[in-house]
Each structure stands twice: as structure tokens, then as C-alpha cells.
Amino acid sequence: MNLAPSHRPVAQILDDAVAGRRISAGDLHTLLLEGDLLELGLAANEVRNRLNDPRVATYNIDRNINYTNVCVYKCRFCAFYREPGDAEGYLLPFEEIAQKIEETLALNGTGILMQGGVHPELPIGYYENLLRQIRERYPELHLHAFSPPEIKFIAKKERLSFYEVIARLKAAGLMSIPGGGAEILSDPVRKEVLAWPKASAEEWIDIMRQAHGNGLRTSATMMYGMGEELVSRVEHCQRVRDLQDETGGFTAFISWTFQHEHTDLAHIPETFADEYLRTLAATRLFFDNIVHFQTSWVTQGKKIGQTALAFGADDMGSIMIEENVVSSAGTSYRMSQDEMEHLIRAAGYEPRQRTNLYERLVTREETAPLARKYRDALTPANRDLVSSALLPVVG
Numbered sequence: 410m411n412l413a414p415s416h417r418p419v420a421q422i423l424d425d426a427v428a429g430r431r432i433s434a435g436d437l438h439t440l441l442l443e444g445d446l447l448e449l450g451l452a453a454n455e456v457r458n459r460l461n462d463p464r465v466a467t468y469n470i471d472r473n474i475n476y477t478n479v480c481v482y483k484c485r486f487c488a489f490y491r492e493p494g495d496a497e498g499y500l501l502p503f504e505e506i507a508q509k510i511e512e513t514l515a516l517n518g519t520g521i522l523m524q525g526g527v528h529p530e531l532p533i534g535y536y537e538n539l540l541r542q543i544r545e546r547y548p549e550l551h552l553h554a555f556s557p558p559e560i561k562f563i564a565k566k567e568r569l570s571f572y573e574v575i576a577r578l579k580a581a582g583l584m585s586i587p588g589g590g591a592e593i594l595s596d597p598v599r600k601e602v603l604a605w606p607k608a609s610a611e612e613w614i615d616i617m618r619q620a621h622g623n624g625l626r627t628s629a630t631m632m633y634g635m636g637e638e639l640v641s642r643v644e645h646c647q648r649v650r651d652l653q654d655e656t657g658g659f660t661a662f663i664s665w666t667f668q669h670e671h672t673d674l675a676h677i678p679e680t681f682a683d684e685y686l687r688t689l690a691a692t693r694l695f696f697d698n699i700v701h702f703q704t705s706w707v708t709q710g711k712k713i714g715q716t717a718l719a720f721g722a723d724d725m726g727s728i729m730i731e732e733n734v735v736s737s738a739g740t741s742y743r744m745s746q747d748e749m750e751h752l753i754r755a756a757g758y759e760p761r762q763r764t765n766l767y768e769r770l771v772t773r774e775e776t777a778p779l780a781r782k783y784r785d786a787l788t789p790a791n792r793d794l795v796s797s798a799l800l801p802v803v804g
Contacts, residue, residue, distance in 0.1 A: 410434065414438040426697070427694075434695075440695075452694060453694055454719055466718050467760075470518040472512075478497070480527050481527050481529045483603055511783040533574065533578075551765040552585075554587070559590075560586070570619075594644065626659070629699070636677050662701070663726070693721030700767075707729055745793060
């Protein structure tokens with residue numbers, strides 16, 4: 410794997426990427442080092458518009474349900490986890506998860522993202538029963554759940570292969586797998602930040618390979634800015650692109666910057682918006698085999714989220730009814746569906762709600778019946794997120 414900068418002329422690299430000619434990992438490294446931010450953005454926007462409707466920017470409505478914060482691992486970048494036995498540790502009862510789901514549906518949601526810490530006492534039967542209960546009670550809901558580190562731990566605990574674990578979870582109702590736990594897919598970095606025990610770079614890739622082999626789509630993520638060198642980010646991207654060449658199973662690429670408050674890496678300097686936009690644009694040019702790129706307004710803020718739509722992103726992600734991991738590290742943003750659509754329009758695009766796997770677009774008329782059905786699940790804390798179109802119904 411040659412990751413050194415190619416030092417080809419930046420203009421030549423940009424011309425190749427815009428024309429649909431594959432650029433190398435070395436070219437990506439060169440763009441990150443030498444590329445002009447605005448030139449990168451213009452080129453990335455052209456690629457975005459070639460692969461997606463240039464008039465539209467999409468978003469989805471789901472909820473991050475962190476069913477437990479108990480974790481056997483001690484990643485230095487994480488402010489969310491609690492060790493087993495900690496008084497602040499929790500495992501949500503099913504009825505609380507159900508209430509969160511119903512509130513999501515009341516807010517025009519179509520799915521949930523469910524993941525948590527790696528709890529040492531939970532057998533595979535816990536996950537199967539949880540999935541079955543959700544599928545039986547809420548058959549319309551998309552279940553995007555359980556990141557590779559959770560899959561790995563279940564496999565180790567039950568003495569099963571990754572493929573067997575995923576097959577059993579799929580049979581119980583799992584519909585897709587989030588890209589959590591990737592951080593940077595470079596083992597020296599993973600060892601430095603104590604992420605390697607939960608999954609090595611190759612284990613993360615292989616779990617996604619087995620998910621794709623089971624017919625499940627997944628997302629690919631990258632969290633950067635933990636003090637790693639650019640070459641490690643380039644390695645991460647090469648690993649993801651190679652697997653996408655092999656399986657075609659990634660629906661989207663989502664990158665965000667490390668949030669350092671309350672973590673063991675609080676001394677790491679903050680990664681600012683210019684580096685975020687540069688990375689977004691350069692990776693859009695590199696990933697010629699991934700159609701959708703999400704903004705990270707949850708870490709960058711709403712204005713940079715809008716700006717990212719001109720730097721290669723075609724999707725604003727979720728309105729974030731609930732988010733606990735990033736907010737534990739000192740960053741917390743949320744918005745209503747109405748505000749999401751206003752921000753997209755203000756950026757010059759037509760907003761369209763999508764399903765979790767980008768397979769189709771969704772209208773408010775389509776989601777309204779379930780929103781009305783579960784209107785009583787709305788909590789005071791989230792009533793400000795209710796769509797104005799539903800206020801006469803759920804107010």
C-alpha cells in the first residue's frame with residue numbers, strides 16, 4: 410500500500426477526479442497537503458453533482474439510541490463510556506427504548522441507529538430478543554444497529570464467526586450496520602488511542618465484509634484529529650475504498666473531527682472547519698465508488714453543515730433527536746425537521762427526506778399517519794422538534 414504523497418500537480422489530480430479517472434492514495438495525500446481549499450471544494454462539488462441530483466440535498470430522521478454506556482474498553486477519545494460496575498453505568502430497559510422509538514416516529518422518523526458500549530454481560534440472545542421485540546412492535550422501522558466492535562465482542566463471547574453473528578442478528582431483524590468504531594483504520598494509531606483491542610483495522614474491515622456478504626448494507630466513517638499524521642487518514646481511506654471495490658456494500662461515507670473535552674486526549678489541539686472542509690472535499694474526490702457523503706453538522710455546527718454541501722456532501726444526515734456520544738465530549742447541536750429544510754433551502758438546494766439506506770425519498774404525508782399514532786410519546790424536551798405541518802395534530 411503506497412501512501413506517500415504522489416506530488417503530482419494538484420491541477421492534474423483535480424482534472425482526473427472531476428473527469429471520473431481514479432486518483433491514487435498518494436494523490437489524496439497530495440491534495441490534503443497542497444490543495445487549495447476553494448479549488449478542492451469546486452472539484453468536489455462537480456463530482457457530487459455528477460453522482461447525485463445537483464438540485465437536491467437529502468436528510469433523514471432517525472434517533473441515536475445508546476442502549477448502554479457500559480464498556481469493557483477504555484478508548485482515550487471517548488467521554489461516553491463507563492466501566493463495568495460504575496454507578497453511572499446503565500442498560501436501558503426495553504420500554505424506555507420503545508418510548509424513544511415512538512417519539513422518533515412521532516417526529517416523522519423512519520429508523521433508529523442503535524449502538525452502545527461493549528457490555529461484557531450481554532449474550533447474543535439479548536441482542537436477538539431486542540431486535541425481535543422492536544421488529545414485532547414497529548415493523549415499519551428501519552433498524553440500523555450494532556457497530557463492528559459490538560459484533561466482534563459477541564463473536565468472541567459466543568465463539569462464533571463474524572459471519573455467523575451477523576447472520577443471526579439479521580434473522581432477528583437487523584437491517585444494516587453503522588460504521589462506528591472505525592475512527593482511524595491504522596493499527597499504530599488505534600494502539601496509541603487504545604482502540605485496537607476493540608477492533609483492529611483489519612477486523613473492522615472484515616466485519617463489514619461479512620455484513621456485506623450477508624446482504625446487509627453499512628456505512629463507512631472516519632473520525633480524525635486525534636494527533637495522527639495525514640498518512641494514517643490516507644491509509645484509512647484506502648482500506649475503505651478497497652473494500653468498496655470488493656463488495657459495493659457501503660451506502661455512504663461520513664467523516665467528522667475528534668471532540669476532545671472530557672476525554673483522555675483533551676490536550677490535542679482542536680481541528681477547525683477549514684481542515685474539516687478540506688478533508689471532506691479531498692475524500693469525495695478519492696472515493697469514486699461511494700455515492701453519498703454526509704455533512705457533520707453535529708460536530709461542526711449548522712453553518713459549516715450548510716457549507717459542506719458545496720464541498721462534496723449531498724446529504725445533511727439526521728436531525729439528531731438524541732445524541733449522547735459526541736455531546737459527552739462537549740459538543741451538542743440539534744434541529745427540527747423544519748429548520749433542517751430551511752438550512753438546505755438557504756444553501757440553494759431542494760430538501761428531501763430519505764430513508765436510512767438512501768433507497769427512496771419520503772414525504773411528510775407518508776410519515777404523518779405514524780406521527781399521529783404516536784403523538785402522545787412526545788416528551789416536553791423534544792416538542793420543539795415537531796414539524797409545523799403536524800402541530801395541529803400533535804400539539
